[in-house]
Amino acid sequence: MSYAAPVEQIEFILKHVVPFPDVAGTEKFAEATPETTTAILTEAGKLASNVLAPLNRAGDQTPARLENGKLRSSPGFDAGFRAIAEGGWIGLAADPEYGGMGLPQSLNMAVADMMSGACLSLQLNPLLTQGQIEALEHHASDALKALYLPKLTSGEWSGTMNLTEPGAGSDVGALTTKAERNGDGTYTITGQKIFITWGDSDVTENVCHAVLARLPDGGKGTKGISLFMVPKFIPDEDGNPGVANSLKVVSLEEKMGIHGSPTCVMSYDGATGWLIGQEHKGMAAMFTMMNCARLGVGVQGVGVAEAALQQAVAYAQDRNQMGPIIGHPDVRRMLATARAEIFAARAICLACAASIDMERATDDRDCAARAAFLTPIAKAYGTDVGCRVADTGVQVHGGMGYVEETGAAQYLRDVRITPIYEGTNGIQAMDLVGRKLADGGEAAMRLLDEVSDGAKAAHGDHPELADDVWQASEALREATQDLLKRDVDERFAGAVPYLTAFALVLGGHFHLRAARKGDTAQLALARVFIGRVLPRYAANLAEARAELADLTAISDASLAGGLGG
Template identity: 75%
Template sequence: MTYRAPAEDHRFILEHVVDFAAVAGTDRFAEATPDTAAAILSEAAKLCDDVLAPLNQAGDLHPSRLENGVVRTSPGFAEGYRAIAAGGWIGLAASPDHGGMGLPMALNTAVNEMVSGACLALQLKPLLTQGQIEALEHHASDELKALYLPKLISGEWSGTMNLTEPQAGSDVGALRTKAEPLGDGTYAITGQKIFITWGDSDITANVCHLVLARLPDAAPGTKGISLFMVPKLLPDADGNPGQANSLKVVSLEHKLGIHGSPTCVMQFDGAKGWLVGGPHKGMAAMFTMMNNARLGVGAQGVGVAEAALQKAVAYAQDRVQGPTAEGVPGIIGHADVRRMLAEARAEVFAARAIALACAVAIDMGNATGDAAWQVRAAFLTPIAKAYGTDTGCRVADTGVQVHGGMGFIEETGAAQFLRDARITAIYEGTNGIQAMDLVGRKLADGGEAAFRLIGEVETLAAAARARLPDLANDLWQAAETLREATEALLAQDLNDRFAGAVPYLRAFALVLGSAFHLKAALADPARAPLARVMIRRLLPEHAALLARSRQGAADLYALPPEALAG
């Protein structure tokens, strides 16, 4: 059994669940008609099924390697990347001013998810480039845009993001990389960065690094950080790659998963760089790229979950172990196996819908300038990232369990999904940080954005009572419990909120995901059984999760470190 990209599920969600028609109804995205969207999803699915999915295991078995200072990529990755670039997929949502298609983020998110399911290790390369494109579009000078954007959009060059240092991970403000003015408008960048995804390769003609560094007069902390474009090869007068810049790959990390994706330790020794945005404005520019990446990473989690689930279902249908209910062949006839697969499918749909809803909010904010859409997009981003990646880990783990002992054997391929998915819950801000962002900054408006979403869920549930009363009533009550828990969190101090942030985020995701399932069932009665799995089996977790979210932090700090050590 091979991976099949879920283009039809994306089409259904866009048309019937997250109101993509509103995006297509704007002047900016008027070309994103239903026919155009369907054609894009169909073509992307063909690329995933025929070209990219066959590379997934090869990347795992034959990792990227560093030879004489050059990263050599996994077999077939160069051809796969060129197929992505030749199809215009890197610039799907990029501005037409520099060669992009200018299509909605919702379509880009759907495509990125499918490509992730096909081969996550390779998908990371265009994803980082897409984030760099958006950062340059918003913050770079016209000269930098003209030089870099066409080559990044075409895939001729690729982009990276350089934040983390050995002593500065999530605490970006502790970074030490320096930027010294050279007197000609350029800067000498010196320092070391770690965990740089696709920091080098033998696939593209140039690798363009966005690097966070401090100017000599910089204030301490994040307020003193600037952002610089530092290419591997310095462009010549004609914009072509010229002499080598003063940077190198020191080593590649040996990782649990995504072996085909080179994760580099980068050393910059007076490398020439160009300021992106204003001095000391680096975090604003970098967050443009990171917010893009956070939604993209959430979609990565969903993509891996989809691939792992497809493999688990195929195995469960073929594997025979004992008599099953009603003579259904394969272990898929056993109630507990059916439970695992059904709950996994329900969460994949929920996480996919949340990611697409976030993308639609981004599109509507960009197309209309309406602050309410922008606030909604910001609120949904940490939920999409954390719930999407948690779903990736959860479903991949379930896939191993469905395989039983064979899931623990590498040759079956089930374990690779679990190993690959695990990083997604860590990078672009760990899921704990996403949850703290949700209960901190995202509730700083007094909960207005949260209450607006909760109100919409309650309105949907109330309207659905005539057709699906059991599901509608359960959802309405869950939304009301979420409202009460949100009010309780708002009355707590920040550290007490942080102690309950992770269960609160999952509870919010379960409520939103259940609402999207209910909308799907109203649009297509054939989807009601899956909605019932989500609302009757998974949604009840929300009560326990919200009870945990309200406990505060005192009991956690009552345990001294030595007690935690055992």
């Protein structure tokens, strides 16, 4: 499976579609010049295409495994990870005080896009480490920062996120892992965690676990949870890995995809940990890590979609059925629609990243609200597009897509986890219509104002496209106002289609901006999205407005297939 990092498209979006020039114009990110941006994207593209992509198939066919309690990673993953670490890519957006480059999250997400398309299983390792770096930068003590951040940033050590337990999945507040004070500033951690991505590693010297646990005086629910740093090896006086901590990998999950990424069941048996942040305030620190990861997962969906589509296009060009099948109208429809959706999803993710950067550079509350509003949309739409395009790739291959030999199925198997982990897409949608509309819809309306103003500005160049985008934005505005009048449970019933409609409208907006700045090919792509994909917003808004009673009227017995009840 060949993969060519989409450097040109990413650079076009950063320059002309999302407000990255505003980010580079701030004092904080002044080093993100056009020349620096081009150099970073070019080098990251070479790493993704030439070093990481050749590892993707090996990770699928030779999964990570446990041998006598020790993890063995897939062939080539050690060298691939070293290339990532030694290139400084893990610390691209990290604090320079601890060895990072301090560059914008926008560039970090652009790099993550390319690495995900090349080899998702391996890219998951730095993604989780970057999330932990973010949490430590914002919440850890100076002592913890000084000890852990340089090692994590350099890639000498890796980081994980330990939330889920057998009885506490999305309901994090139901966790049972216990923490006890030792009286010397350390804590004893006891419990079991599941679904821990890269919970062990032989490509780094130490694995640093961020573990949620409850102290004896911690209240019920999420408000009583604390977050602890629990390393695999306890650092010695010189900050090097010392004695083994009281934790172990019980087993590795056998999964549908991402076989090269070890998904661990972790056991903590009186392990030593250190508090991150304040006691009973662990969810604040963990949410910092999760929000970083959620945008990163949306980008993963985009990256895998890119790789799957590239392979499908190559196959369609070579496969002859009364001529190359790429010329058949329906195949052309599938490929063009997939390309248009990838562009939209990539632009949404990079717009979200740019908003995060602007908030960090200016402390502007509107930028913070914009980033928070875009995060669930980026995560959900990016991963939905990933699944949709990977499925399309299998379909374009026909029967050969169902045969593992071609590799088309791997993209679908790998990307299918992305709508599930880091908060399912249903949870993202409920967050959008719940917390993110709790401001009375102010953040939503500011975004819709941006879309409608953009459509008005584009009317002179592309009147038909501009009219379609404007009408969609106004329909979404009206639906948002209707949702604000409903109670939260009623909103939840239509949350997913509402999020999808918002993503489609934003996609139309970004395609319209691209059509004004790009060439005839970009205009043609915008016509595909606005003419063929954007109209789906109407059906989604109709479902978003449907009554909760329609769902509750159906009995459990009927859902199970019975006729009565």
